[in-house]
Amino acid sequence: MRYLTTLKYIDIVAKEGSMRKAAERLAITSTALNRRILAIEEEIGHPLFERTPSGVQLNTAGELFVQHIRNQISDVNRVLSQISDLSGIRRGHVRISSGAQTISAFLPKEIAEYRQKHPGVTFEVLRHNSKRAVESLVSHESDIAIIFDSILPSDIHIVATVTQAVHIIMAPDHPLANKKTLRLQDCLAWPILMPRENEGIRTLLSVGQIQKATPLQTIIEADSFDMMANYLTYEHALTFQIPISMNSQDGIYHRLKAIPIDHRDCARGLLHIAQLKARVLPVAAAKFQDQLVQRLNDIFPEETR
Amino acid sequence: MRYLTTLKYIDIVAKEGSMRKAAERLAITSTALNRRILAIEEEIGHPLFERTPSGVQLNTAGELFVQHIRNQISDVNRVLSQISDLSGIRRGHVRISSGAQTISAFLPKEIAEYRQKHPGVTFEVLRHNSKRAVESLVSHESDIAIIFDSILPSDIHIVATVTQAVHIIMAPDHPLANKKTLRLQDCLAWPILMPRENEGIRTLLSVGQIQKATPLQTIIEADSFDMMANYLTYEHALTFQIPISMNSQDGIYHRLKAIPIDHRDCARGLLHIAQLKARVLPVAAAKFQDQLVQRLNDIFPEETR
DNA sequence: AGCTTGTGATGCAAAAAATGCATCGTGATA
DNA sequence: TATCACGATGCATTTTTTGCATCACAAGCT
CATH class of the missing domain: 1.10.10.10 (Winged helix-like DNA-binding domain superfamily/Winged helix DNA-binding domain)
Structure with missing residues (x-):
């Protein structure tokens, strides 16, 4: 323009x-x-x-x-794509900012499904930590943010929230694999692979560690969940993950065992879907947001609010 | 710009x-x-x-x-006056759209009080019926609307609501003047002055009239509340009014008697303070809105939500 | 039917605005 | 102290915007 x-x-x-x-x-x-x-x-x-x-x-x-400028530019784009909509096809661009939690397993499926319905819509997925994700909303770099376990400022609007219990991940032949739940002290005897990116999980765990004085034996810190997941097939180690990051359909998590940590040792984290307050999202982004919320409701019917 | x-x-x-x-x-x-x-x-x-x-x-x-254009222009003006604020004085312009209810008694006092605090702020008060008031919000002709007894569309945001019981107004020496509340049938024997402008009151009353089959003897329909109020000193007639329109401090209502209609005969009306959804008001308008809401809370502590 | 009136669109020249080049003055830095 | 990168400014050039005259079209009126 x-x-x-x-x-x-x-x-x-x-x-x-x-x-x-x-x-x-x-x-x-x-x-x-x-x-x-x-x-x-x-x-x-x-x-x-x-x-x-x-x-x-x-x-x-x-x-x-x-x-104000960023607001205006976003708003113009929204209106323009709305006008394009009048000619029939739904076009548009959705920009999502998320941590590692949903990027590998959850989002790809959702985006694919949405694009099947609206092939004209393009996506931009930015991998950010919570703080950056919030910033990206404020600066209009992204339309929707998925944020795990972080307090949100008042100019951010929380669209939906789902609670996520931290799970301990291990090989199916691990000695602990037949338990229903696990205490943090059960993990002391085993080598730990600690996720580096997902600060939310670390925070939740460290609170438990400090309270219980249970220092975990971290042998590897890594960026990649897949790397750690694969490692578990070679050594009887443990790593941590939240349900949304585990793709149940196929992939490595399918060949592993996930057991929730007892809630006394590790609080449940909150996964938020958020947008900028007082902002009207473009049609495409709004619809995709609806789909995300709906899906969370379907997958985690008990934990969504 | x-x-x-x-x-x-x-x-x-x-x-x-x-x-x-x-x-x-x-x-x-x-x-x-x-x-x-x-x-x-x-x-x-x-x-x-x-x-x-x-x-x-x-x-x-x-x-x-x-x-979109009207949104943008409003928003630019908001930001510009915000920037002016930085230089010290609060300047700005507030546009209010209201029916007759609040124009004569309520608003003047509020505006005067606000201007005492912020002399740089100017006002524009538009007298509109409910429908036009809503339109004026949508078209950005006004920032705040005060709307009595009307259903609001979904793109309007209700900031505060106060319930207003319709009162029967009469001279202090009227035979009915010593009652605590009045039924609609009590009014049948007396000539009625019916407010023309305030459609809200008429609607509320007509519901009661139809239900109870109590046809009121309307002798005068008039635009001006003051005219009708003055008339009451010459003939033992009755008229209707809601509390916010009656200036208690002085003026004609001070020399008249107001008695609420029994709620079985006439439902309470709802007075809304409303703005356009997804719009950030200019500082001056937002502050004035705050003052209005605060004042309604003070005057009608039981009836405000 | 014919005329008039008011509408938006367009070719062309003049006026206005935006741009690029060369250059200045100014603090920070090495 | 010399250098460097920064933003500001005078002037010529290019680009954009504007105004005049005019066209084509449809509706209303005589």
Whole structure:
């Protein structure tokens, strides 16, 4: 949209922290960019940036204005895709930000199913930790965030929540594999593979460890759940996981045993689906969000609110 | 704001229903206007107007886009006044749309009090019936609406609600003046002054009349509550009113008697304070809204939700 | 039927705005 | 102290926008 160019420029300058860099990225000269910024500041009657010798930085007014700009741009895109909808086909783009929990097992299936119904819709899945996921909502980098075990600020709207008990994962021939539930002290005797990415699980576990003074024998910290899951077939070790990350249909988890930790040792985590408050999602994103919520209700009927 | 000119143009054209008229109002030539419209339609990839020999009219895409435009313009103004706030003084403009209920007695006091705290804030009070009040919110003509006894569509957000029992108003020396409550049949013997503007009261009363088959003897229908109130000092007649319309401090109602109608004969009406959903109000409007809600809580502590 | 009136669209020239180049002044940095 | 990268500015150039004159079309009126 042509009339939004100046706004986009401001957004980029804010992100780059320098007019010249922003100009380069925008493929225009710094002069033109500089002039646009000056002009709009003049028009607003208040500067948006603080000029430092090493670049520019948003001042308070600028922060307000940039937030507004991102809102506007999102909203334009929403309306434009709504207008495209009028011509028949549902098009659109959905941007989801999530931690590792749902990326490998849960989301792919959901996206595939949605795209089967609406092939015109494209997706963008960003792997973020909780804090970054929230930021990405606020900065309009993503439409929907899936956040595990994190307190959310008041400008985030929680659409749905599902509780997730941490499970202990092991090979099916592991000595503990026939138990119904496990205490944390049962794990002391075994080597532990600790997930690195999912800070939520670590936090939940560490609370239990400190309370019970049960130091786990961590032998490997790893990014990849699959790597750890595969490792379990070679040594009688243990790792941790939440149900949504375990794809029941096939894959490695199908050949492993998952046993919930006793709730006295490890609290259940909360998995939120969230969006930015006071924001109207594009049709595609809203529909996909509906599907996610519906699915959580189906898979975890007891744990969803 | 310069970058919004095209958007404003579209808005005006939509309102005028003709490019040439809109051009005149905007003090530009129809050529320039026409070209801007064509250009943005080109950019969107979809026409916004239907061309008829007698002018233009928004099509579906246009309706969507114009709604979006009004949103944007409101939002820009909000942010701009927020930025002005940074320089110290609170400035701003609050637009309220209300029926007759609150205009004469309630609102003036509230506005005066608010302006004492923030002299830079200006007000616009529009007298509308419920339907128009809702429309004015949707079209961004007003920020806050006060609506009596009307069902609100789903894109309107109810901020607060207070129940209002219809009262029968009479001179202090009226034979009925010493009763605690009155039945509708008590009124049959007396001439009735029926408020014309406040359709809410009429609806509430007519339900009672039909159920009880009690045809009231309406001798005067009038727009002005004050006129009717004054009339009561000359003839032993009755009129109807809700508490918020009666200024207790001084004025004519101070010299009259108000007795609630028995709830079996006339249901209590609901007075809503409402705004457009998914809209962030400008600081001034939001603060004033807070004040209104607070005040309703103070005056009608039992009836507010 | 013919005329008038009002509508939006378009070719072309003039006016206005945005852009790019060269350059300045200014703090931070080595 | 020299250098560097930054944002600001004067001036010529390019691009965009505007206004005038005019067209094509449909409706209402005589």
